[in-house]
Amino acid sequence: MSTEAQTTESHGSPLTPRDYIKIGLILTVITIVELIASYVELGALLIPILIFLSLVKFVAVVALFMHLKYEARILTQMFVMGAVLATCILIGLLYLFRNDPTDALGGVDPASGGHAARIWIGHYLHI
Numbered sequence: 001m002s003t004e005a006q007t008t009e010s011h012g013s014p015l016t017p018r019d020y021i022k023i024g025l026i027l028t029v030i031t032i033v034e035l036i037a038s039y040v041e042l043g044a045l046l047i048p049i050l051i052f053l054s055l056v057k058f059v060a061v062v063a064l065f066m067h068l069k070y071e072a073r074i075l076t077q078m079f080v081m082g083a084v085l086a087t088c089i090l091i092g093l094l095y096l097f098r099n100d101p102t103d104a105l106g107g108v109d110p111a112s113g114g115h116a117a118r119i120w121i122g123h124y125l126h127i
Contacts, residue, residue: 015064023064030057 034053037046063069068076
């Protein structure tokens, strides 16, 4: 076996072009479900459903299209730690600005008892 063949086998993806098409179609279907969900009245379930579907798409793209699934475990761990850190920072910022008087998230009348950010965070994080 040549060195070039060994390099291709050790760093290449075992996915074929047909696999990429299947993955792309699955991602398209998930996107269509997200679009439909945004027009259907789901109430408080809308945001968790959209976050879950987006997370599924994110993991699929990172693992398969970016080939993270086939890399060394330490690289996957580093990526996951970065994603967890970014998520924690996002939640912290949402919590920090939950009483923002500009009500940038909109949709909640201040006379009803709060701003959209505070209601959203309080509802989903139970704080």
